[in-house]
Amino acid sequence: MGKTLTYKILEEHLVSGKLEPGKEIGVKIDQTLTQDATGTMAYLQFEAMGIGRVKTERSVSYVDHNTLQEGFENADDHSYLQTVAAKHGVYFSRPGNGICHQVHLERFGKPGKTLLGSDSHTPTCGGIGMIAIGAGGIDVAVAMGGGAFNLIAPRVVKVELTGKLREWVTAKDVILHVLGIVSTKGNVNNVLEYAGEGVQSLSVPQRATITNMGAETGVTTSVFPSDGETKEFLRAQGRQEDWRELSADDDAEYDRIIKIDLSSVEPMVALPHSPGNVVKVSEVAGKKVDQVAIGSCTNSSLRDLTITGKLLRGKKVHPDTSLVISPGSKQVFSMISKNGILSDMIDSGARIMESTCGFCIGNGQAPRTDAVSVRTNNRNFEGRSGTRSAGIYLVSPEIATLCAINGKFVDPLESGMEYPEIELPDRFEIDDSMILPPPEDPAGIEVSRGPNIGAPPSNAPLAGELKGEAAIKVGDKITTDHIMPAGSRLKYRSNIKKYSEFVFEGVDPEFSSRASGLRDAGKAVFVIAGESYGQGSSREHAAMCPMFLGVKAVIARSFERIHSANLVNFGILPLVFADQDDYDKVDAGDGLEIGNIISSLESGKNITVSNTTKGKEFKVSYSLTPRQIDILKAGGLLNYTRNI
Numbered sequence: 001m002g003k004t005l006t007y008k009i010l011e012e013h014l015v016s017g018k019l020e021p022g023k024e025i026g027v028k029i030d031q032t033l034t035q036d037a038t039g040t041m042a043y044l045q046f047e048a049m050g051i052g053r054v055k056t057e058r059s060v061s062y063v064d065h066n067t068l069q070e071g072f073e074n075a076d077d078h079s080y081l082q083t084v085a086a087k088h089g090v091y092f093s094r095p096g097n098g099i100c101h102q103v104h105l106e107r108f109g110k111p112g113k114t115l116l117g118s119d120s121h122t123p124t125c126g127g128i129g130m131i132a133i134g135a136g137g138i139d140v141a142v143a144m145g146g147g148a149f150n151l152i153a154p155r156v157v158k159v160e161l162t163g164k165l166r167e168w169v170t171a172k173d174v175i176l177h178v179l180g181i182v183s184t185k186g187n188v189n190n191v192l193e194y195a196g197e198g199v200q201s202l203s204v205p206q207r208a209t210i211t212n213m214g215a216e217t218g219v220t221t222s223v224f225p226s227d228g229e230t231k232e233f234l235r236a237q238g239r240q241e242d243w244r245e246l247s248a249d250d251d252a253e254y255d256r257i258i259k260i261d262l263s264s265v266e267p268m269v270a271l272p273h274s275p276g277n278v279v280k281v282s283e284v285a286g287k288k289v290d291q292v293a294i295g296s297c298t299n300s301s302l303r304d305l306t307i308t309g310k311l312l313r314g315k316k317v318h319p320d321t322s323l324v325i326s327p328g329s330k331q332v333f334s335m336i337s338k339n340g341i342l343s344d345m346i347d348s349g350a351r352i353m354e355s356t357c358g359f360c361i362g363n364g365q366a367p368r369t370d371a372v373s374v375r376t377n378n379r380n381f382e383g384r385s386g387t388r389s390a391g392i393y394l395v396s397p398e399i400a401t402l403c404a405i406n407g408k409f410v411d412p413l414e415s416g417m418e419y420p421e422i423e424l425p426d427r428f429e430i431d432d433s434m435i436l437p438p439p440e441d442p443a444g445i446e447v448s449r450g451p452n453i454g455a456p457p458s459n460a461p462l463a464g465e466l467k468g469e470a471a472i473k474v475g476d477k478i479t480t481d482h483i484m485p486a487g488s489r490l491k492y493r494s495n496i497k498k499y500s501e502f503v504f505e506g507v508d509p510e511f512s513s514r515a516s517g518l519r520d521a522g523k524a525v526f527v528i529a530g531e532s533y534g535q536g537s538s539r540e541h542a543a544m545c546p547m548f549l550g551v552k553a554v555i556a557r558s559f560e561r562i563h564s565a566n567l568v569n570f571g572i573l574p575l576v577f578a579d580q581d582d583y584d585k586v587d588a589g590d591g592l593e594i595g596n597i598i599s600s601l602e603s604g605k606n607i608t609v610s611n612t613t614k615g616k617e618f619k620v621s622y623s624l625t626p627r628q629i630d631i632l633k634a635g636g637l638l639n640y641t642r643n644i
């Protein structure tokens, strides 16, 4: 039987386990990436492991999430990241050089290699034929030290593309269309593998938009073959030698096949507050728009911004609408500044931002109360923009630009505007001066640690019994933005004690003080949750800060992959209601007790939880590998790594 592309690459990197869907495997990681918001903790944990120099082929530390430098905290982080990178053999991409995924695709990604990144949109490099996976910072730290990355061997879903996209229909619409089919839940441990004759009509940046936002479906990753287009892209980036042809075998067998005729895809929009909430743009035509934001790791390539600039040429932004544009990388920014596109944008009244995540993570550009904000990024969770009452609508750069010009949604096919012709250059402008390679000899490098850099919190080994309280009960689809807000709180990412004050801030502002009160009284803190708990970001702070507050177990109807792995990495039990109806029988404030935890985990049996307030018992199950059980027993991955 032929092989899928996913399994071909995994097989080349397999270091442990059996490559069969559902089985735990360990794979060698060739490249890693971190960004500033998750990076400080990743490198602090790397340092705590005492490894020395990184053992990967290439590790890169990016600064792109928080560059506003309001106060010293941010600058402390940057300076720690720069010096720790130099000390340990990591390349450092300076603030202003661009968003990690865009820059990695341009300058470092290599077909057939594995990439592990402490950011959930790491699969962007799947657009160039890599197996690129998002994980918690500590998993990336282990990989930098040469350790394998452990994952569940995925089921592979083929997305078979035929035909060609019509004018005004883009890669963003393809991934929104896919989200409309597979939704944002139920896809854990799947990979979306793109194939079919339609693939060749998509350029690498378009493919990267699709693999990037595949993260919103909850899959392990998404991947495209590496073909002539990939070769062309790498050649234009001056990296032709990095190319290698890769595709699935013709007779490869898949677990599921989704067929998409590109010529039938329509311009789409994801309505508030979930990326899976997709409808056709024509259904919202006429809706007034207050703000438009173009950029982010999903849609800020040279192709995307060239289209944007061409559409804006000679036009003005509507007086009731604000337009901000953030180029994805210095390469893109510099090129549009030289080919006139930037002037088109400025002349139209657009506000130009740095090449960073910015608005996407709610770091500035919070819209007005009740706003309709149209954005080209990948997440529209409630409150993520910084304005709780605002609704975020996710679209392509084309649709976003039409909204900015018209002050409302317009069906592009009815807009009367001509679709611009664009031609991408044969060669991108290559200037890696903002990427600092590590010195050969790191002797003499002092790692800079300002007062914002705190040690990672420690945890005790798992206790045999837990007695405590359900400190909070939340519903379905709780995202990591609900658990651990970013935006204006980002500057505390390196200061766990302070950041922990904001756990569940927008859901229940009293949670942090209640939980720490229980912790200080020697009680275990439990979180009760619905389906798909922990959607979204890879931020391990959504596990690390709850751990700091004394959370010992989350009992949910189901979990998302990266978050449940992060819980284990920080010694928190991810438990699932064996009978889903039992969710309704626990209330916040109920006393909960679990006995014989370790022996239950070791025997693989369901665990019994006693609700002492209601005088009832219920069962919980778990999906943990033997290695994860050992990590939990040790009190987390840091303790576990130190013990072995």
Ligand code: MIC
Binding pocket: 037, 038, 065, 118, 119, 120, 121, 134, 361, 379, 486, 536, 537, 538, 539
């Ligand atoms: C995001 O898009 O939510 C982030 C911010 O990039 C996160 C990482 C983080 O929280 O630092 C992600 O996607 O993993």
Ligand code: SF4
Binding pocket: 065, 099, 119, 121, 296, 297, 298, 356, 357, 360, 361, 377, 378
């Ligand atoms: Fe940055 Fe937004 Fe991309 Fe996350 S999704 S990496 S915040 S641009």
